[in-house]
Amino acid sequence: xxxxxxxxxxxIKPPRKEAPVWKRLSVVAALTISAIFAGFPVLxxxxxxxxxxxxxxxxxxxxxxxxxxxxAYSSILTDPVKLRFFxxxxxxxxxxxxxxxxxxxxxxYAFSRYxxxxxxxxxxxxxxxxxxxxxxLLIPYFGLVxxxxxxxxxxxxxxxxMVFTLPYAVIMLTGYFNTIPRELDExxxxxxxxxMTALWRVIVPIAVPGLVSVGIYTFMIAWNEFLFALxxxxxxxxxxxxxxxxxxxxxxxxxxxxxxxMSILGCLPVLVLFLFFQRYFIGGMTSGAVKV
Amino acid sequence: MSTHVSxxxxxxxxxxxxxxxxxxxxxxxxxxxxxxxxxxxxxxxILMMVLMATPILMVIxxxxxxxxxxxxxxxxxxxxxxxxxxxNPKFWNAGKNTLFFTLTSVVVHMILGLTFAMxxxxxxxSTKVRAVFRMILILPWLFTVAIVAILWRLMLNPNGVINxxxxxxxxxxxxxxxxxxxxxxxxxxxxxxxxxxxPFFMISLLAGLQGIPADLxxxxxxxxxxxxQRFIHVTIPQLKPLIISLCLLDFIWTTQQFALIWMxxxxxxxxxxxVLSxxxxxLAFSRYxxxxxxxxxxxxxxxxxxVAIFYARSQKSRD
Numbered sequence: 001x002x003x004x005x006x007x008x009x010x011x012i013k014p015p016r017k018e019a020p021v022w023k024r025l026s027v028v029a030a031l032t033i034s035a036i037f038a039g040f041p042v043l044x045x046x047x048x049x050x051x052x053x054x055x056x057x058x059x060x061x062x063x064x065x066x067x068x069x070x071x072a073y074s075s076i077l078t079d080p081v082k083l084r085f086f087x088x089x090x091x092x093x094x095x096x097x098x099x100x101x102x103x104x105x106x107x108x109y110a111f112s113r114y115x116x117x118x119x120x121x122x123x124x125x126x127x128x129x130x131x132x133x134x135x136x137l138l139i140p141y142f143g144l145v146x147x148x149x150x151x152x153x154x155x156x157x158x159x160x161x162m163v164f165t166l167p168y169a170v171i172m173l174t175g176y177f178n179t180i181p182r183e184l185d186e187x188x189x190x191x192x193x194x195x196m197t198a199l200w201r202v203i204v205p206i207a208v209p210g211l212v213s214v215g216i217y218t219f220m221i222a223w224n225e226f227l228f229a230l231x232x233x234x235x236x237x238x239x240x241x242x243x244x245x246x247x248x249x250x251x252x253x254x255x256x257x258x259x260x261x262m263s264i265l266g267c268l269p270v271l272v273l274f275l276f277f278q279r280y281f282i283g284g285m286t287s288g289a290v291k292v
Numbered sequence: 293m294s295t296h297v298s299x300x301x302x303x304x305x306x307x308x309x310x311x312x313x314x315x316x317x318x319x320x321x322x323x324x325x326x327x328x329x330x331x332x333x334x335x336x337x338i339l340m341m342v343l344m345a346t347p348i349l350m351v352i353x354x355x356x357x358x359x360x361x362x363x364x365x366x367x368x369x370x371x372x373x374x375x376x377x378x379x380n381p382k383f384w385n386a387g388k389n390t391l392f393f394t395l396t397s398v399v400v401h402m403i404l405g406l407t408f409a410m411x412x413x414x415x416x417x418s419t420k421v422r423a424v425f426r427m428i429l430i431l432p433w434l435f436t437v438a439i440v441a442i443l444w445r446l447m448l449n450p451n452g453v454i455n456x457x458x459x460x461x462x463x464x465x466x467x468x469x470x471x472x473x474x475x476x477x478x479x480x481x482x483x484x485x486x487x488x489x490x491p492f493f494m495i496s497l498l499a500g501l502q503g504i505p506a507d508l509x510x511x512x513x514x515x516x517x518x519x520x521q522r523f524i525h526v527t528i529p530q531l532k533p534l535i536i537s538l539c540l541l542d543f544i545w546t547t548q549q550f551a552l553i554w555m556x557x558x559x560x561x562x563x564x565x566x567v568l569s570x571x572x573x574x575l576a577f578s579r580y581x582x583x584x585x586x587x588x589x590x591x592x593x594x595x596x597x598x599v600a601i602f603y604a605r606s607q608k609s610r611d
Binding site for chain 2: 027028030031034035037044056057059061102103104109110116119122124127128129130131134135136137138140141159160163166168170171175194209220224226227241242243246249256259260263266271274275
């Protein structure tokens with residue numbers, strides 16, 4: 001009985017034609033070339049992080065060193081100052097991501113499902129706000145953050161970063177919500193529920209892939225930020241990873257292996273996060289919702 | 293005329309709602325909807341007012357004084373600072389470099405992003421293989437700009453691996469100072485930015501490609517369209533709004549790039565990689581010319597706003 005059902009399911013699918021071998025080979029070849037372009041520098045970073053500093057510029061360069069060593073890693077992982085950079089970066093980036101997503105979901109829902117006075121101009125303003133250069137804000141921000149007592153604090157950086165993450169998040173989520181058929185949430189609202197219910201019960205679950213990609217993107221912005229982290233913090237205990245790397249560069253003669261090790265450690269958790277959420281990008285739900 | 297009257301009569305005869313009550317109900321409903329929308333928007337609006345409107349007014353204020361922050365008694369000098377900045381050839385040099393860096397980056401990002409996204413979206417390779425390649429192609433995106441800067445400084449070092457590879461391939465002879473030579477520095481910097489930035493396009497376009505209904509391709513196939521025609525008449529039109537948004541965002545973000553330049557060349561050698569953001573930063577924090585820096589910052593803001601309004605218009609005509 002079960003076998004019958006599965007055979008039936010298979011029969012419903014149109015039979016797929018196998019692609020010719022040359023076609024597959026050329027796609028794999030193109031992908032391999034692009035993978036070398038993307039991956040080789042990363043591989044080199046990894047390889048250098050295991051080298052002794054004297055070997056970094058050895059001639060001819062070797063991808064795999066004989067004197068394989070974790071020395072660069074252990075010198076970072078045992079240094080409380082450097083570990084603090086990581087803690088700060090994660091705390092700030094996660095806070096920014098959560099706050100941005102909540103605020104952006106609400107705003108994007110208003111843009112996608114409501115008609116209100118000033119919608120057009122507000123839309124234009126959000127687009128324009130996104131184009132405001134950080135360097136323009138840097139000088140007044142310094143004064144403002146000091147005046148608000150937020151200089152060299154976490155909230156100072158967290159709220160600052162939201163100004164840069166929100167416009168993108170709102171625009172992308174509005175676009176995403178627009179692809180979700182109105183009939184889905186209107187059906188709930190016809191049954192007497194309010195906008196809030198329709199948003200959290202219907203839209204948000206469908207929009208999970210969009211939320212995840214916006215979330216990861218927001219996280220990356222907060223994680224990467226350099227200019228404001230440099231200017232709005234003062235003490236070593238408040239510095240983030242990007243600034244920490246710069247400090248490492250200034251401190252000694254170039255400890256390339258340590259800088260590479262710190263770079264690897266700096267991206268590793270992001271990599272894991274990304275691997276974990278990657279399936280959301282595959283877009284089963286996305287295309288499902290769009291195709292309804 | 294007669295039909296119009298008859299409809300009216302018919303309507304009022306049918307009259308579920310008397311004509312005088314109807315607009316009031318409508319307005320009440322509209323107000324309620326306005327309030328709901330305002331409720332959804334209020335967190336965003338409050339944040340934007342405090343953190344965006346205020347600083348912009350402040351920087352515009354700074355730009356009309358002769359000196360601020362370092363001088364306790366600044367005097368209003370009107371537009372004198374604007375004349376000084378616009379007459380400074382270094383400002384225009386930075387602008388020119390910014391434009392080259394940005395335009396090249398955006399165009400190549402778009403081409404690479406779309407190519408890689410389409411390669412990753414083909415169904416002729418197994419899902420697992422595609423997942424592995426996707427992960428590799430995303431890698432540059434997972435590094436902060438500071439890491440990207442350090443990594444490429446290592447690789448582009450005269451004794452570094454890039455020179456070794458190019459020399460082995462017979463493409464160059466001798467040790468090239470990619471970031472130290474005025475003739476190459478801006479190109480090298482643009483290349484680094486291209487490497488670091490294309491995955492954003494790739495991932496967004498991949499999501500866009502997967503959002504295109506399969507029916508469209510089926511219909512095009514039935515009509516006898518070949519893969520190239522399907523690309524031109526189905527894929528591109530479907531992705532066009534996304535591509536326009538991505539290019540604009542990338543344009544805006546790349547013109548604002550600071551950390552990459554600051555940590556690789558610092559604007560040198562001999563100002564060949566000076567961009568508007570490093571120029572302004574140096575004015576403020578190396579020369580303590582906060583008023584002139586504010587003026588430069590306002591000019592960058594104006595240029596950015598022109599691009600943004602242009603984009604908002606193109607979006608409006610799209611709807």
